[in-house]
Amino acid sequence: MAQNIYDNPAFFAGYSQLPRQVLGLDGAPEWPAIRAMLPDLRDKRVVDLGCGFGWASRWMREQGAASVLGLDLSQNMIERARRDTPDPAIEYRIADLDNLQLPPAAFDLAYSALTFHYVEDFARLIATLVQSLAPGGHLVFTIEHPIYMAAAKPDWLRDADGRLTWPVNGYSVEGERRTDWFAKGVLKHHRTLATTLNTLIEAGLRIDRIDEFAPTAAQIAALPALAEELERPMMLLVSAQR
Amino acid sequence: MAQNIYDNPAFFAGYSQLPRQVLGLDGAPEWPAIRAMLPDLRDKRVVDLGCGFGWASRWMREQGAASVLGLDLSQNMIERARRDTPDPAIEYRIADLDNLQLPPAAFDLAYSALTFHYVEDFARLIATLVQSLAPGGHLVFTIEHPIYMAAAKPDWLRDADGRLTWPVNGYSVEGERRTDWFAKGVLKHHRTLATTLNTLIEAGLRIDRIDEFAPTAAQIAALPALAEELERPMMLLVSAQR
Numbered sequence: 001m002a003q004n005i006y007d008n009p010a011f012f013a014g015y016s017q018l019p020r021q022v023l024g025l026d027g028a029p030e031w032p033a034i035r036a037m038l039p040d041l042r043d044k045r046v047v048d049l050g051c052g053f054g055w056a057s058r059w060m061r062e063q064g065a066a067s068v069l070g071l072d073l074s075q076n077m078i079e080r081a082r083r084d085t086p087d088p089a090i091e092y093r094i095a096d097l098d099n100l101q102l103p104p105a106a107f108d109l110a111y112s113a114l115t116f117h118y119v120e121d122f123a124r125l126i127a128t129l130v131q132s133l134a135p136g137g138h139l140v141f142t143i144e145h146p147i148y149m150a151a152a153k154p155d156w157l158r159d160a161d162g163r164l165t166w167p168v169n170g171y172s173v174e175g176e177r178r179t180d181w182f183a184k185g186v187l188k189h190h191r192t193l194a195t196t197l198n199t200l201i202e203a204g205l206r207i208d209r210i211d212e213f214a215p216t217a218a219q220i221a222a223l224p225a226l227a228e229e230l231e232r233p234m235m236l237l238v239s240a241q242r
Numbered sequence: 243m244a245q246n247i248y249d250n251p252a253f254f255a256g257y258s259q260l261p262r263q264v265l266g267l268d269g270a271p272e273w274p275a276i277r278a279m280l281p282d283l284r285d286k287r288v289v290d291l292g293c294g295f296g297w298a299s300r301w302m303r304e305q306g307a308a309s310v311l312g313l314d315l316s317q318n319m320i321e322r323a324r325r326d327t328p329d330p331a332i333e334y335r336i337a338d339l340d341n342l343q344l345p346p347a348a349f350d351l352a353y354s355a356l357t358f359h360y361v362e363d364f365a366r367l368i369a370t371l372v373q374s375l376a377p378g379g380h381l382v383f384t385i386e387h388p389i390y391m392a393a394a395k396p397d398w399l400r401d402a403d404g405r406l407t408w409p410v411n412g413y414s415v416e417g418e419r420r421t422d423w424f425a426k427g428v429l430k431h432h433r434t435l436a437t438t439l440n441t442l443i444e445a446g447l448r449i450d451r452i453d454e455f456a457p458t459a460a461q462i463a464a465l466p467a468l469a470e471e472l473e474r475p476m477m478l479l480v481s482a483q484r
Contacts, residue, residue: 147389147410150474153401159409163394167407171389172456172472192475193435194452207449210436214414230414232392233434 002098002118003187006074014182024055029226030142030213030235034113037209037239039138041065044108047132049097049141050115054081057090060111069107071095073118097125102132112141114235117149117188122196126203133242139205140240145212145233149177149190156228166232193236200240211237244340244360245429248316256424266297271468272384272455272477276355279451279481281380283307286350289374291339291383292357296323299332302353311349313337315360339367344374354383356477359391359430364438368445375484381447382482387454387475391419391432398470408474435478442482453479 005011019027028034042064048057051070060068070092072078081092097119110129119125129139148154150171159165172192178185191199197207212233215226247253261269270276284306290299293312302310312334314320323334339361352371361367371381390396392413401407414434420427433441439449454475457468 147413151401151407152405153403157399157401157407159393159395159399159411161395163409163411165393165399165409165411166413167401167405168389168410169401169405169407169473171408171474172454192454192456194454197449197452201449201451207439207443209443210439212414212434212436214434231411232413 002073002096002120004073005183005186006072007076008183011181011183011186012074012076021053024053025059028113029215029219029223029229030237033211033213033237034140034142037140037211037237038111039109039140041109045106045134046109046111047071047102047107047129049100049110049112049129050118051081051092052077052113054085054090054092056111056113057081057092058085058087060109061087061090065089065109067091069093071097071100073097100125100128102128104131105134106132108134108137110137110139110141114142114144116141117143117190120189122189122191123199123203126199126205130203130205130242135242137242138208138239139200139242140238142213142235142237143196144188145236146171146190146193146196147232148234149188154179164228164231196236196238200238205240205242207238207240209237209239213237244315244338244362246315247425247428248314249318250425253423253425253428254316254318263295266295267301270355271457271461271465271471272479275453275455275479276382276384279382279453279479280353281351281382283351287348287376288351288353289313289344289349289371291342291352291354291371292360293323293334294319294355296327296332296334298353298355299323299334300327300329302351303329303332307331307351309333311335313339313342315339342367342370344370346373347376348374350376350379352379352381352383356384356386358383359385359432362431364431364433365441365445368441368447372445372447372484377484379484380450380481381442381484382480384455384477384479385438386430387478388413388432388435388438389474390476391430396421406470406473438478438480442480447482447484449480449482451479451481455479 025031046068048070057068057070068090151167177188177190213235267273288310290312299310299312310332393409419430455477
């Protein structure tokens, strides 16, 4: 069972104030890159894994999706998503992705933002998703980048010349990583990029596109703090097809 | 035109003493991982890009390849490869991968070890290779990993806890990287992992497998210095198919 940090009151209070939770999709600088990876959503049956407050679920319906099933481990998130979504074609359910079951060929798109790095058994999850996709169905997801997650102390340091530098160590040693982020000991699961991509390929998916989110010049001009995202990728975006 | 550092006498003298040049393929710890990615070589027409002394070209013929065309920018390398190869089915030619031309559908396998990071226009090279592969043909190559190459000073440092750590900065800023390695100012071209993989996909290849070389426990037991390769990947291995 995944750690349910999102129902920790201190965590939830802090997390709810993030720009991407207050502003929705436009508060996430990687959102334009995700949009560019998504297939045409008209008439699509979508499952949104780690749906949070339901921002993406609602956006997908606005783009013409036939239905959206939003799943999240957090009761806090699901209750707020339900409150904010007056749309009978969107259903929200509490679900643990570590023991998720989904019906066969029930979806045309499986979408997930910044959730799969909480999942311990990635191969099991991907097998579940592949069988639940119709032939030709898409999987589009984002995770924290393994470059961002690998190190024992994942935080900026300076090299001998004073250059802002991101640390990488233990990259090839997969498994638990614990960090303090709104709460102590938030549990994530580090996998190499090779493991992430090979798991998809071995499950029968074709890799269509990879993105390691980097801000555009226009984004940096609007929000100069984003410039440091050029130094190392914080997020990995993947688009694959059954 | 690529920098021809391999014909710099000081560089060549140092480079020729590397275990992988003295011992051949068994001196390269990533060789078992490469072998695992290669298709059955029997009756295959192979092009070996950056063939060096011809170690891999000769091995492929021993595995049953019908013919091997070995290409290298360095006259030193090609002359030594010719001297060491009494096999009329292996041809060696001096070639610059930055303006390479190859006949259409002439090869079943394009293979390259630790060469493509010297190439400036990767998309041009890949398009050349794709049209020169027969349908179903394979591309298997290794490059220095972008994690290894990105930083302004790509060398070990210590984090605040004294942990051996690899620096990453400028990851999303692609282009020239110069390092001192047997000679001053060796020129390489940094590309993100996303660019490398998307270039293959956009050229019509299917990604079959990725490897970020990490030594096995047995390899570390035999050569303890390899343990640091667990901290960050030095090499990226890719297998793709037309």
